Amino acid sequence: MIFEPTALSADEEKLRDEVRGFLAETLPPDFRPGLGLGGRHDPEFTRTLAQRGWVGMSIPTRYGGAGASTVRRFVVIEELLAAGAPIAAHWIAERQSAPAFLRFGTEEQREWFLPRIAAGECWFSLGMSEPDAGSDLASVRTTATPVEGGWRASGTKVWTTNAHLNHFAAMLCRTTPQAEAGDRHAGLSQLIVDLADEDVHVSPIPLIDGEEHVNEVVLDGVFVPDERVLGEVGQGWAQVTAELAHERSGPDRYLSILGLYRAFVDVYGRDPDDARAAAIGRIGAQLWTIRQLSLAVARSLDQGEAPAVEASLVKDIGTTFEQQVVEALRDAAGGEIDPDGPTMFDRLLAECVLNAPTWTLRGGTTEVLRGIAAKALTKGS
Amino acid sequence: MTATNDLAEVRDAVADLLTDRVTPEILEAAERDGWAATVWEPLHAGGFTTVGVPEAAGGAGGSVAEACSVLEAAGAAAAPVPLAETGLLAGRLLAAAGLPLPDGPLTTGTGAVTLTGGALSGQLARVAWASAATRIAVLADGPDGAVVALVDPTTTRIAPGHNLAGEPRESVDLDGVVPEAIASVPPDTRELLARRGALARAALIAGAARRVLEVTVTYTGERVQFGRPVSRFPAVADHLVRIAEQTEMAAMAARSAAVGAGEGEPDALDVAAAAAVASEAAGLVAAAAHQATGAMGVTREFALGVLTRRLWSWRDEWGGERAWATDLGRTLAAGGPDALWPTLSRGVRTGT
Ligand SMILES: Cc1cc2nc3c(=O)[nH]c(=O)nc-3n(C[C@H](O)[C@H](O)[C@H](O)COP(=O)(O)OP(=O)(O)OC[C@H]3O[C@@H](n4cnc5c(N)ncnc54)[C@H](O)[C@@H]3O)c2cc1C
Numbered sequence: 001m002i003f004e005p006t007a008l009s010a011d012e013e014k015l016r017d018e019v020r021g022f023l024a025e026t027l028p029p030d031f032r033p034g035l036g037l038g039g040r041h042d043p044e045f046t047r048t049l050a051q052r053g054w055v056g057m058s059i060p061t062r063y064g065g066a067g068a069s070t071v072r073r074f075v076v077i078e079e080l081l082a083a084g085a086p087i088a089a090h091w092i093a094e095r096q097s098a099p100a101f102l103r104f105g106t107e108e109q110r111e112w113f114l115p116r117i118a119a120g121e122c123w124f125s126l127g128m129s130e131p132d133a134g135s136d137l138a139s140v141r142t143t144a145t146p147v148e149g150g151w152r153a154s155g156t157k158v159w160t161t162n163a164h165l166n167h168f169a170a171m172l173c174r175t176t177p178q179a180e181a182g183d184r185h186a187g188l189s190q191l192i193v194d195l196a197d198e199d200v201h202v203s204p205i206p207l208i209d210g211e212e213h214v215n216e217v218v219l220d221g222v223f224v225p226d227e228r229v230l231g232e233v234g235q236g237w238a239q240v241t242a243e244l245a246h247e248r249s250g251p252d253r254y255l256s257i258l259g260l261y262r263a264f265v266d267v268y269g270r271d272p273d274d275a276r277a278a279a280i281g282r283i284g285a286q287l288w289t290i291r292q293l294s295l296a297v298a299r300s301l302d303q304g305e306a307p308a309v310e311a312s313l314v315k316d317i318g319t320t321f322e323q324q325v326v327e328a329l330r331d332a333a334g335g336e337i338d339p340d341g342p343t344m345f346d347r348l349l350a351e352c353v354l355n356a357p358t359w360t361l362r363g364g365t366t367e368v369l370r371g372i373a374a375k376a377l378t379k380g381s
Numbered sequence: 382m383t384a385t386n387d388l389a390e391v392r393d394a395v396a397d398l399l400t401d402r403v404t405p406e407i408l409e410a411a412e413r414d415g416w417a418a419t420v421w422e423p424l425h426a427g428g429f430t431t432v433g434v435p436e437a438a439g440g441a442g443g444s445v446a447e448a449c450s451v452l453e454a455a456g457a458a459a460a461p462v463p464l465a466e467t468g469l470l471a472g473r474l475l476a477a478a479g480l481p482l483p484d485g486p487l488t489t490g491t492g493a494v495t496l497t498g499g500a501l502s503g504q505l506a507r508v509a510w511a512s513a514a515t516r517i518a519v520l521a522d523g524p525d526g527a528v529v530a531l532v533d534p535t536t537t538r539i540a541p542g543h544n545l546a547g548e549p550r551e552s553v554d555l556d557g558v559v560p561e562a563i564a565s566v567p568p569d570t571r572e573l574l575a576r577r578g579a580l581a582r583a584a585l586i587a588g589a590a591r592r593v594l595e596v597t598v599t600y601t602g603e604r605v606q607f608g609r610p611v612s613r614f615p616a617v618a619d620h621l622v623r624i625a626e627q628t629e630m631a632a633m634a635a636r637s638a639a640v641g642a643g644e645g646e647p648d649a650l651d652v653a654a655a656a657a658v659a660s661e662a663a664g665l666v667a668a669a670a671h672q673a674t675g676a677m678g679v680t681r682e683f684a685l686g687v688l689t690r691r692l693w694s695w696r697d698e699w700g701g702e703r704a705w706a707t708d709l710g711r712t713l714a715a716g717g718p719d720a721l722w723p724t725l726s727r728g729v730r731t732g733t
Pocket of ligand 1: 125126128129133159161214361362364366368371615
């Protein structure tokens with residue numbers, strides 16, 4: 001395991017202060033924080049952030065990014081998530097798509113996409129899940145067949161977050177029938193689909209909180225030119241799994257509850273009884289520790305390691321913690337949940353209770369993550 | 382910040398030294414006799430018993446983080462000797478008082494003790510290895526403030542007692558005892574001692590938890606039921622993963638608090654967080670490990686019990702998770718909502 005305590009350097013601390021200062025100036029005093037990566041989709045905010053160089057930070061300067069380390073990016077996104085800032089517009093583009101272009105993209109793709117992502121002008125969704133392919137992602141049925149100059153893709157994606165607002169999605173498609181490919185992980189490719197194409201039909205799937213930010217996306221023979229294939233044809237599986245160490249262990253996995261926690265301290269923190277003090281303290285202690293674990297993963301990525309198993313552990317620890325926090329604070333506050341209650345705590349608690357189930361599902365369920373970790377732990381037996 | 386590599390080296394050196402010395406027979410004998418000379422002597426000879434006590438005060442020198450590295454290895458080995466008490470606790474207490482460091486195992490404890498007219502009055506409860514120690518460093522209230530008194534245990538009345546692991550936890554009656562030496566100490570000495578006590582237990586827990594993980598992974602990989610190793614059953618694998626997670630939590634918490642002490646004393650908030658996390662982890666790790674190892678795991682013979690009995694004991698010594706969480710919660714609440722995140726995200730300080 002790579003988990004060793006690591007401190008922020010003076011430079012990294014300075015960056016953090018800058019982000020804090022920016023957020024204090026930019027977010028209104030009565031700002032209602034979003035739940036971490038569930039922050040709102042706000043193109044204006046994304047562009048402002050991009051002007052500071054805080055979108056696509058790890059993109060090299062020659063492609064319009066900041067060429068920053070993983071830890072510097074960690075510092076920035078941690079502050080944004082802690083504040084519940086409206087980061088949804090650029091979130092996937094910057095966390096997932098930009099690194100994928102850097103690793104697997106063609107020079108042409110990098111030159112076209114990366115400067116736009118870094119400018120906060122090009123937003124991505126993730127097109128992996130399908131009605132019959134959830135945890136078992138390799139069973140995707142969306143199929144792309146070769147045509148003159150490119151591919152025609154047909155199939156249905158589901159749970160595609162913000163597909164109705166974003167520009168593109170990296171769609172995992174089968175490009176070689178399984179019977180021919182042999183191995184079920186072979187024959188998959190990632191195609192960059194323009195979500196505004198007339199052969200792409202996006203319709204919302206309302207979730208239990210009534211919000212409509214996830215979608216069904218039907219690809220109705222949409223044409224994808226060859227230059228929009230991400231990486232190698234047939235290497236989709238390897239590409240998708242390689243992204244996981246970067247994606248899994250970040251601060252988005254334990255900061256969804258920070259706004260709620262703050263609001264609890266605001267309402268119940270003056271002279272708390274023992275039970276409330278214990279709840280505040282336990283959450284603080286866990287958060288302090290999980291953050292150090294997550295930062296350790298970021299630091300080790302900068303040192304050239306690929307701590308995939310550690311990343312799975314941190315995601316599992318973090319998301320499980322988030323769910324416990326909601327229940328612990330609800331219990332410590334007492335009373336009924338009132339979505340229209342007078343305090344920010346009331347309203348955020350209602351939102352958290354309705355959203356918490358998704359935290360241990362999206363990006364790999366608890367069970368699947370533990371399966372990955374268990375395999376590594378028991379290697380050899 | 383002490384380099385991570387140095388800390389790992391200390392951990393490995395102590396682990397190597399203890400591997401063949403802490404055997405099941407030695408552990409049984411230690412529970413019976415209250416002492417394990419064959420474990421203590423090599424640690425003492427190697428200079429590991431006073432790591433964290435300044436050289437100028439007669440110790441081996443080294444930071445709190447180095448002392449905690451020794452303790453992680455000792456926890457993993459279930460070493461039945463007062464390593465935490467001799468170095469980080471009594472040793473540093475005597476150093477702070479400017480008193481000479483006696484040779485041999487030392488201990489200290491908590492309790493309301495006063496010093497009047499040169500004699501002590503009061504009791505210390507559940508003192509680790511009080512009878513086996515050559516001296517007890519007693520923190521007492523003197524006429525002019527806090528003092529440290531050096532006491533020969535044979536001049537006190539000691540009532541036996543143990544923790545779940547059979548480690549001596551004795552009560553010491555100090556009424557009328559005349560200390561060998563007395564020196565005054567700053568008023569925050571008691572709080573600093575309590576912090577080091579809790580941090581020491583967190584480090585021991587982190588070490589023991591890691592060993593529990595190894596033992597449990599090995600056993601469940603070898604135990605075959607329904608034609609395959611039981612670790613292949615997802616429900617059992619889930620226990621293994623949760624043990625690993627809690628082990629990393631305890632270790633990260635303890636190490637962060639230890640490293641954050643730099644060349645000085647550990648920070649109040651860091652220790653409260655580390656103790657709350659490690660004490661909670663101890664119970665979770667023990668429960669999951671026993672569930673995964675079936676009946677064999679609860680036998681006296683199997684390597685798990687010596688560790689889980691320690692986890693169940695250490696988590697409450699110097700304060701359990703609720704006490705530390707409440708303490709931390711009051712501090713965080715007093716800072717108000719705006720200070721919450723800046724305080725918690727301060728992370729590891731690069732020395733004081
Ligand atoms: C709010 C939200 C946003 C999302 N956004 C996106 C998005 O933008 N793009 C996208 O592609 N996807 C998205 N997803 C989908 C997400 O990735 C899937 O929900 C996830 O991969 C799990 O798949 P599933 O929901 O079909 O559950 P299933 O795979 O059907 O799982 C059902 C249950 O079975 C368990 N299970 C399944 N396989 C195993 C196994 N091998 N071992 C043990 N247990 C198992 C699971 O853990 C779970 O408990 C989103 C999901 C949510 C909730």
